[in-house]
Amino acid sequence: MILTDYYKGVRLNEATAKYRFEILRATFKYNPFQLLLINKGKPNPGGMSFNFVPRPQKWKGEESPDMAITKGSVNISSVHIPDPAKPFAYGDINGTKDACLMVFNADYREKGITCIELFISRGQKLNRKNLWYELVDGELDHEIEMIRALAIDSELNF
DSSP states (O other), X not given: OOOOEEEEEEOOOTTTOSSEEEEEEEOOOOHHHHXXXXXXXXXXXXXXXXXXXXXXXXXXXXXXXXXXXXETTEEEEEXXXXXXXXXXXXXXXXXXXXXXXXEEOTTHHHHOOOEEEEEEETTOGGGHHHHHHHHHTTTTHHHHHHHHHHOEEOOOXX
16 A cells, blocks of 8 residues: 555634644554654643644745644644645655645635645655645545545544
């Protein structure tokens, strides 16, 4: 399988947490996330979350990202959205050789991004854009359904 790990983040309360996405479902097997995403304090101590934020201006490079996934001051992944008409993005996990594909909620253009599914492809950092094309073309649909089926619900501690 190309896709090895899965994390589903949902923005539960836009009024108090504009950028925060709580992990509601995941495979919980990806070590770089297991410690990094754990919440140490309120509102969900012991749960997991990440932030989906505008990219910091200090980031430079050929392919400037559109957004970023972070936890506190730690950059987890840049987020590239090649076609804003499609609910798909790609990035790579900082400090690893792993690619990350992202699927947003289908109604994101009307309601904004309220759900982000992260699909990790271990060792595929250099193929991340090609994986995005496969995602857009529907070539990964079967794998996406398989890995979603392996996921379990998280325990929220609100």
